[in-house]
Amino acid sequence: MLFLEQLVNGICTGAVYALFAVGFGIVFSTMQILNLAQGVYATYGAMLTYFVLTRTGVPYWLAVIIGVAAAALVAVLVDQVAFEPLRRRGVQMLGAVIASIAAWIALREVLSIATNSTPVGFPSHTVPRGVVHLGGIDILQTQLMALICSVVVITAVYVLLHRTNVGSAIRAVGYEKRSAQIAGINPRTMIITAALVSGAVTGLAGVLLAGGQSFNFNLGDGLLLQGFAAVVIGGMGDVRGSALGGLFIGVVQTLSASYISTTYQDAITFGLVLVVLLWRPTGLLAAANVQRA
Amino acid sequence: MRGTRYPFSPRAIRRGTTRQVAAAASLAGLLLAATACAGGSGGATSGGGGTVKLGVIVAETGPIAGAGKAFADGGRIAVQEINGQNLIGGGKKIELVEKEGSEDPSKSASVAAQLAADKSITGMVCCILSPVAGAVKPVAIKQKLPLVLWGATEANLAQPPYVIRTVTMPQPANEKASQTVAKAKGLKTVAFGVMTDNAGIVSQADAFKKGMDQAGVKNLGQVGTLSTQTDFTSSATSLMQMSPDGIVVVGTQSNAVGLIAALHDKGYKGQIISGETISGAGVYKSQPDALANVPFPVYFLASQATGLGKTFAADYQKKYGAAPDDYAAQGFNAVYTMAMGLKAAGKDTSRAGLAKALGNLKSLPDNIYGAKVTFSGGQLDASSAVQVVHYTAPDGAIAPWSGPNQ
Numbered sequence: 001m002l003f004l005e006q007l008v009n010g011i012c013t014g015a016v017y018a019l020f021a022v023g024f025g026i027v028f029s030t031m032q033i034l035n036l037a038q039g040v041y042a043t044y045g046a047m048l049t050y051f052v053l054t055r056t057g058v059p060y061w062l063a064v065i066i067g068v069a070a071a072a073l074v075a076v077l078v079d080q081v082a083f084e085p086l087r088r089r090g091v092q093m094l095g096a097v098i099a100s101i102a103a104w105i106a107l108r109e110v111l112s113i114a115t116n117s118t119p120v121g122f123p124s125h126t127v128p129r130g131v132v133h134l135g136g137i138d139i140l141q142t143q144l145m146a147l148i149c150s151v152v153v154i155t156a157v158y159v160l161l162h163r164t165n166v167g168s169a170i171r172a173v174g175y176e177k178r179s180a181q182i183a184g185i186n187p188r189t190m191i192i193t194a195a196l197v198s199g200a201v202t203g204l205a206g207v208l209l210a211g212g213q214s215f216n217f218n219l220g221d222g223l224l225l226q227g228f229a230a231v232v233i234g235g236m237g238d239v240r241g242s243a244l245g246g247l248f249i250g251v252v253q254t255l256s257a258s259y260i261s262t263t264y265q266d267a268i269t270f271g272l273v274l275v276v277l278l279w280r281p282t283g284l285l286a287a288a289n290v291q292r293a
Numbered sequence: 294m295r296g297t298r299y300p301f302s303p304r305a306i307r308r309g310t311t312r313q314v315a316a317a318a319s320l321a322g323l324l325l326a327a328t329a330c331a332g333g334s335g336g337a338t339s340g341g342g343g344t345v346k347l348g349v350i351v352a353e354t355g356p357i358a359g360a361g362k363a364f365a366d367g368g369r370i371a372v373q374e375i376n377g378q379n380l381i382g383g384g385k386k387i388e389l390v391e392k393e394g395s396e397d398p399s400k401s402a403s404v405a406a407q408l409a410a411d412k413s414i415t416g417m418v419c420c421i422l423s424p425v426a427g428a429v430k431p432v433a434i435k436q437k438l439p440l441v442l443w444g445a446t447e448a449n450l451a452q453p454p455y456v457i458r459t460v461t462m463p464q465p466a467n468e469k470a471s472q473t474v475a476k477a478k479g480l481k482t483v484a485f486g487v488m489t490d491n492a493g494i495v496s497q498a499d500a501f502k503k504g505m506d507q508a509g510v511k512n513l514g515q516v517g518t519l520s521t522q523t524d525f526t527s528s529a530t531s532l533m534q535m536s537p538d539g540i541v542v543v544g545t546q547s548n549a550v551g552l553i554a555a556l557h558d559k560g561y562k563g564q565i566i567s568g569e570t571i572s573g574a575g576v577y578k579s580q581p582d583a584l585a586n587v588p589f590p591v592y593f594l595a596s597q598a599t600g601l602g603k604t605f606a607a608d609y610q611k612k613y614g615a616a617p618d619d620y621a622a623q624g625f626n627a628v629y630t631m632a633m634g635l636k637a638a639g640k641d642t643s644r645a646g647l648a649k650a651l652g653n654l655k656s657l658p659d660n661i662y663g664a665k666v667t668f669s670g671g672q673l674d675a676s677s678a679v680q681v682v683h684y685t686a687p688d689g690a691i692a693p694w695s696g697p698n699q
Contacts, residue, residue: 002534009527016524109354117358118575119547121554124582129558140526140558209523212558213551214579218356222523254527262517262528263489 005137006258007251012143014250015150016209020223021230021242022154023202026161029236030174030194031087033096037078037104038202038227039220040111045071045203046210046219047111053126060126068203075199076192078103084188111217119214129212142211149208150243153201158239160197170194226253229273235283244284249273343385345642347631348392348408348438350419350429355395357421360546360573360620364421364443365391367617367624370608374601375632382636387628390414396421398428405429409436416441416634416647418627421620423447423493430456439634439648443627444620446493451671454652457634458672459627461619461662463569464500465676466590470566471504471541473681474588477696478564482511484537486528486552488544489517497568498543505541513537518548529555539564546570550580557583572618577689585686588694592662592678593622596692602661618691622661630673633657 020042027035049067052058058066082099128141161167172180173190181187206220226249233248234241252272257265276284349368352361368389376386392408394401401419408414409432417433420426421444433440434455442450442458451458474480483505487498502512513535516528529552532540542552542565549571556565557580567589577584595606595616605625609617617625630651635642638650657666657673664678683694 002530005530006527009524009530012526013524112354112358116575117354117362118573119359119550119579120575121579124580129582131558131560138530138559142558143526213525213554214547214576216359216547218547219523222521257517258527258531262519265519266521 001136002258006254008137008139009143010251010254011247012139012147012250013254014247015147016205016246017223017226017230017250018243018246019150019153019205019208020202020227021234021246022157022239023198023200023205024227025231025234025236025239025242026157026170026194026198026201028231030170031079031083031096031191032093032174033083033100034093034228035078036097036100036224037082037107038100038198039222039224040104040107041071041075041199041202042206042209042220042223043111043215043217044074044107044220045206046215047115047120047217048203049207050120050122050210053122060122063126064204064207067207068200071203071206072196072199074107075195075202078107079191079195084191108217108221115217117216119216121214122210127211140212142208146208146211149204153204154239154243157197157201161239166190166193226250229270233273233276233283235280238283241283248276343383344388345381345385345416345635346388346390346411346414347628348390348405348411348414348417349628350394350401350404350408350417351391352394352396352421354393355397357396357546359575360421360444361396363573363618363620364624364627366609366613367605367621367626368418368443368628370605370612370617370621371625371628371632373608373612374604375629380629380636381632385635385642387632387635389628394419394425396425398424401425402428402432405432406436409433409438414438415642415644416631416651418443418631420445423450423491426450437648438644439631439651441627441631441651443623446497448496453671454648456671457630457651457654457668459623459630461592461623461626461673461675461678463497463590465674466592466679467497467500467543467568468504468507469676469679470568470588470590470681471501471510472508473696474539474564474566474694475505475508475510478539480505480508480510480538480564482513482535482537483539483541484513484532484535485515486532486540486542486544486556487515487517488520488548490519491545494543494545498541501541501543501566501568510539518544518552520545520548522548522551525552525555526559528552529559529561532556533559533561537563539566541565542567544570546573546576550576550584553587554580554583569619572691573620574615574618577684581684581686581689584684586683588681588683590679591619591682591691592675592680593617593619594680594682594691594693596690597680598661599663600661601659602663605661616691625661626657626673629661630654630657 024038045067048070049063052063052066082103086095130141132139169185170190173187177187230245231242234245253265253269256268351365372387392404394404416439418441419429420442423445426442426445440456488494516531518528542549549567565587598606634647634651638646654668660666662675662678666675681694682691685692
């Protein structure tokens with residue numbers, strides 16, 4: 001029963017990683033940017049939700065929507081202020097990475113000052129903090145919420161990217177911007193849309209992660225490595241791959257900490273990531289790169 | 294012809310070169326002499342007007358900025374009182390030269406080097422985390438700059454005469470807390486949730502284990518957590534699976550609070566105990582339901598303070614609008630100890646003089662803890678001041694833990 005409960009814990013943790021990885025992957029595949037400020041969007045989602053909850057009387061679900069929307073706006077702001085000028089100058093990935101580090105530090109410091117660097121937590125009467133008993137296993141309501149939200153949102157993002165014109169346009173810009181432009185797609189509009197979706201999804205990951213615990217301005221930093229690894233495992237450009245990658249990391253991390261060693265859990269987890277990459281270098285679900293003659 | 298001067302002859306060129314070398318050598322010699330006159334070996338001139346400058350590496354940004362601010366604020370109140378009450382004597386005053394280290398080892402070491410290079414600075418106060426202390430300590434020893442460590446808890450960091458530690462070590466407090474709670478609650482079994490990637494925390498956990506062992510409580514085992522951990526439900530599940538009467542949670546602030554919250558949410562009904570890291574501004578408000586009634590040890594409790602401690606608490610409350618916690622008390626005590634060292638050094642307020650005085654310091658008769666405070670091997674001991682406290686609901690005030698009915 002302990003194994004089953006830990007497996008459920010791992011899946012629920014992995015669900016949050018998956019959500020973060022999807023947000024991270026959208027930026028990576030659309031803009032070819034390794035955005036190290038992505039974790040801060042998660043923190044902003046959680047923090048802004050906290051501020052709305054503590055300063056207004058709105059219900060939790062509304063505060064979450066506001067927090068997530070605000071995180072999306074922060075993502076657009078970072079893109080337009082930090083990345084767009086570099087894109088116009090044709091600066092490659094290294095420049096964008098450096099710009100993302102600057103954005104990460106600046107945004108994080110703003111939160112540090114705003115909270116006086118003290119830990120905060122969603123007021124106890126706002127977040128469902130109970131336990132659900134399912135066949136001898138105890139699952140926290142916050143865990144269930146994380147799992148359900150992740151499944152719904154990741155599905156919605158997949159449908160958006162693969163079943164709608166907007167999604168096709170976003171993917172086209174990510175694949176070959178110039179050709180998309182020739183086809184009548186406005187790359188800047190699609191990039192902003194991608195940034196919005198990415199920020200919102202990542203912001204939601206932050207809210208779900210913060211759910212039942214105290215957190216501070218560092219909240220999102222812990223998700224960055226897992227998110228990046230999940231995208232790499234899953235394959236660039238595929239939402240399902242990023243989601244699977246996140247789940248994989250969550251489960252392996254939890255089970256290795258429970259049954260092998262906490263000290264080596266990261267070594268084990270990322271060692272397995274390397275093994276997966278050796279087996280499938282393009283990721284679990286990535287399509288092969290086709291070049292026309 | 295012989296005797297005719299040719300400006301570009303080899304002899305003329307050699308003569309010119311020789312003069313240039315001689316001029317350069319003289320200038321260098323003058324500069325060296327000036328430098329030698331400016332400072333003695335490890336000595337520092339104080340600021341003018343009887344003011345002694347102390348460098349302080351603060352951590353008001355970075356991952357533990359909340360605690361860092363408390364340390365820094367405590368130190369600032371100490372300066373206010375030391376100068377206001379002429380505690381050093383002879384009209385000498387202290388001036389703090391604060392530099393931000395963000396509690397990052399490399400940044401703090403760089404800042405320490407800057408402070409050490411400034412010969413007007415007589416001593417330095419620093420270091421909440423043990424890795425930071427480990428980075429700064431060699432700089433202080435090499436530059437012969439007296440250093441007082443105010444927060445790092447790893448064993449054997451003090452190295453008199455240049456490195457003194459005024460940290461009220463959590464280990465004796467943890468031993469006492471575990472014995473007190475175990476006896477009051479009649480605990481038979483205990484499990485430990487320990488943040489294993491921090492040597493200082495592991496050492497604190499060992500002290501809890503020792504105390505529990507001395508109280509005859511059976512250790513059922515340990516679940517490790519990591520400083521980078523963001524979710525604690527699996528750790529809480531593993532701990533609860535052991536069915537212990539009590540769980541001791543040892544970690545840095547966010548880590549410990551996260552695990553305590555997870556245990557609470559999972560419905561753990563036994564006794565949770567933790568360390569001083571769960572004290573601090575804002576902590577209770579972040580998880581009031583989980584933290585209420587969790588006992589933890591402190592050396593300083595503002596509501597129970599007397600004498601110098603009471604004055605400190607009042608001044609701190611007046612200036613910062615909140616009662617000082619254990620971290621603020623340690624910040625105060627570090628600067629206060631420096632001041633007592635300067636007092637003992639008398640007229641010799643050079644770095645060497647201060648180091649000698651600090652190295653010879655055996656006690657602090659008048660102190661904020663209101664208890665016997667001694668020094669041994671450069672390490673402060675105030676273990677007789679330890680109290681077991683808890684947060685009271687709903688206001689989150691810290692009060693003495695009253696035992697079985699809590």
